[in-house]
Amino acid sequence: MKLMSIAGARPNFMKLAAIADAVKSYNERNVTLSGCTNIKHIIVHTGQHYDAKMSHSFFDDLGIPKPDVNLEVGSASHAVQVAEIMRRFEPVLLKEMPDALLVVGDVNSTIACTLVASKINYPVTAKRKRPVIIHVEAGLRSFDRDMPEEINRILTDSISDMLFVTEQSGVNNLRDEGVPDDKIHLVGNVMIDTLQKQLERAKNSNIKQLICVKGMYGLVTLHRPSNVDSIETLQPLLETLIEISKKIKLIFPIHPRTKNNAKQFNLFSLVEECPDIQLTDPLGYLDFLNLTSTASLVITDSGGIQEETTYLGVPCVTLRENTERPVTVEVGTNYLIGIDPQKILQTVEKILTGKGKNVSIPQFWDGRAGERIIGKIVTSVDCLY
Ligand code: UD1
Secondary structure, eight states: OEEEEEEOSHHHHHHHHHHHHHHHHHHHHHHHHHSSOOOEEEEEEOOSSOSTTTTHHHHHHHTOOOOSEEOOOOSOOHHHHHHHHHHHHHHHHHHHOOSEEEEESSSHHHHHHHHHHHHOOOOTTSSSSSOEEEEEEESOOOSOTTSHHHHHHHHHHHTOSEEEESSHHHHHHHHHTTOOGGGEEEOOOHHHHHHHHHHHHHHTOOHHHHTTOOSOOEEEOOOOHHHHSSHHHHHHHHHHHHHHHTTSOEEEEOOHHHHHHHHHTTOHHHHHTOTTEEEEOOOOHHHHHHHHHTOSEEEEOOSHHHHHHHHHTOOEEEOSSOOSOTHHHHTSSEEEOOSOHHHHHHHHHHHHTTOOOOOOOOTTOSSOHHHHHHHHHHHHGGGOO
């Protein structure tokens, strides 16, 4: 079987790592049993994220095979970025004609490649009409259609053939949208597979020495357009961080979007000069995991970090009004707070004074999601298309 996987932006890479590992293990088992490998895995990088710190370092840290193809699309408006990925991806798909196309998450690369695959027509002589489309991390919904990722999630799920889901809410959402049960597979979380596998290595990272961090600290990430693209939201958020830093030192690896905007709004010096906020460039996977795992709390508007902190048992203050990952609030360490400064400060205070909540790890977040996914793919793909 020829399986093609798409990687585009930073949050895709840790998910792809688990898939690549599971394919490798499956092939190794097959060589032992029957003398041949079964899956040829082709990796296509769209180039949506292209900086070494946002992309290559993840491939190195996680041992992901070098992409077979890089579409090198780079940054642009959503329309241009999606259109450009589609335009450049179509000939690659027609050349390789994989049996299955696997996409992860909810970024622009995810929907762009799914859309191409759903409409492609392989030549009549080919074994199948088009690839089976597999979406990993399907079914998540924030019910907030102002989020570009929500549009990407809804559209990708609606044209995928196999939907692999991380938590029960995803199954419920897909059923509510009329997706038949035989397309939906609750398998757990590939991002947690990668986290489990890398945690020991991450502990050896020397990032704390490099940035001279001693004692307790909070870790901050901020990049969601609704938070950072206007001065009206970014300024109070940065001021709140400065207030929090008076209680606990903050480490803030700053996303390029946030840095560019802060500079444009003349807010950058505010945080840069704050003595208890340590700004860094975006960090590699192992360095960031090292800092997350020993943080007193994490303040973020990311999707994936809500899940990683839940697995690690680290309190997470999420600066959003909604989450597509409700299990992290229901059983995990996540506090869904929004961007009201008073609420953020109160929640941080509650966490720092030890009044946290009892938590547990969601079902199937056990390091074996990739194995379940590949197991299901090899038994199903030949029956589809
Ligand atoms: C994208 C994803 C988002 C994900 C985030 C993680 C979509 C719709 N959004 O948002 O879901 O959480 O990645 O980072 O796909 N830039 C660089 N170097 C890079 C990449 C980007 O400098 O390697 C800068 C550019 O100025 C670019 C801006 O960051 O315009 C935003 O990048 P883009 O990929 O458009 O969206 P993200 O905000 O990163």
